[in-house]
Amino acid sequence: MxxxxxxxxxxxxxxxxxxxxxxxxxxxxxxxxxxxxxxxxxxxxxxxxxxxxxxxxxxSGAKALELLTDLTQQYSHIDWPELLSGATLRVCYYLDTPRTVTDLSRHADVHRSTVHRALAPLQHRGIVYQTDDGAYTLNDGFEQLSTFARELAHHVHRQTAEEQTDTYTILWESLDEFIVQTTTEIIEEHFIPTGPDQFQRYDLPLLARDRRYYLYSETTSELSPEMLCCHMLVIDSGARAQSYCLLLLSHVDIDRDVLRAHATKYDVEDAVDELCTYLDTSGDQRTSRLPEWEDFQELAEEYEVTL
The missing domain is CATH 1.10.10.10 (Winged helix-like DNA-binding domain superfamily/Winged helix DNA-binding domain)
Structure with missing residues (x-):
């Protein structure tokens, strides 16, 4: 970073x-x-x-700089440049909640030994501590360290988006990826088209919109149906979007384990569980945003989806 x-x-x-x-x-x-x-x-x-x-x-006027200034002024006795070099900021990004070394390694996409090297000097200075269940968390007063790391990543994402378009909204982001909504077509290789338009790949032509959606990722090269379902729920969690996700889940061979893993990543676990339960019970267990089973059967017939 x-x-x-x-x-x-x-x-x-x-x-x-x-x-x-x-x-x-x-x-x-x-x-x-x-x-x-x-x-x-x-x-x-x-x-x-x-x-x-x-x-x-x-x-510049970047909010991340305000947070860094506050941090360095409040704790001027700490050599922050030395502490925050390397992968430490990547690890701090995910210290918004207590996490084990394994969790931090997986989320930050670094080796466990790298996590240990990043945490050791922070623990030595009392910035982080280890809980009884083995998780690491920031001590009181140092929570803004994770806020700074997150704001810095958000700033980088905004810079990346602004290189491609003047008007955009970031709908979801992690340390290295984000989903962006824009009215501009983006052809840069790391911006992968997603959202309603991509349902056509699975013979589900949805109504076209003026808005376009992209996943920015330097590691993902292809959008899976499991990812598309989760992206759709991030973009729009309304009744119509959920019905479209039901069509996709019914029409395409979905790996439920992969789907749930992506749901956790994109923070849509509850919505995905509700969709799966709805399909497994033929609509007997449904939330208010999901259609009556008879209505969904008619929609599926319209799109030639076999239930």
Whole structure:
């Protein structure tokens, strides 16, 4: 997310400075500092302007910087740049709730040994502690560390989206991925089309909308029906969207274990469980947002889906 040098530059940058002044504060070469500034400017974390032959730099208005400033001012005795380098911020992203090393490793997508290396100095300084059941959690007063990591990831996602479109809404996000709604067609390879339009891939032509939906992911290359179902519930949890998900689950060979794993990832576990229970009981167990079984049978017949 950020290197030690980038964090150190951000914590050393107060108000407006020249690159030369920042280099002096960091005790680093002018060329090294210039490279840092370029990376931070590209990331939208600093702003620059020319004043004669010098380049003036100042922090941007990113909320993540406000959180970092509050953290470093409140605990000025802690060397935050050293602590937050490497994978530590990735781990802190998921310390919004107590988690075991195994959970942190899986969520942050790093090795267990990396999690241990990230947690050890935090535990030594009393920033995190281990509960009786083996989970790690942030001590009182340090909860904003996870908030900072999350806000920083959100800032990166916004920068990524704004490179492709001016108007957008992020509907869901994790550390490395997000689902975005926009009216703009995006053809960049890491933006995978999802949402109602993709039901056509399974012979379920839904009504076209002006809005477009994309999953941004650098690791996912293909959208599975299990993922599409969960994305649809993230996009719209209303009665019509749930009926469309019922059609998809009935029409395509779905792996229930994979579906539930994705439901956990996208925070739609309850909705997915309700859909599965509805289908398993032929509508005998249904919530108010799910159709009467007879109505769903008519919808399925309309879309030529065999129940």
């Amino acid at each position: 950020l290197t030690e040098g980038e964090v150190r530059a951000l914590t050393a940058l107060h108000g407006e400075q020249t690159v030369s002044e920042l280099a002096t504060n960091l005790d680093r070469s002018l060329s090294y500092t210039s490279e840092l500034v370029e990376r931070l400017e590209t990331a939208g974390l600093v702003e620059t302007r020319r004043q004669g032959k010098t380049k003036q730099i100042r922090p």
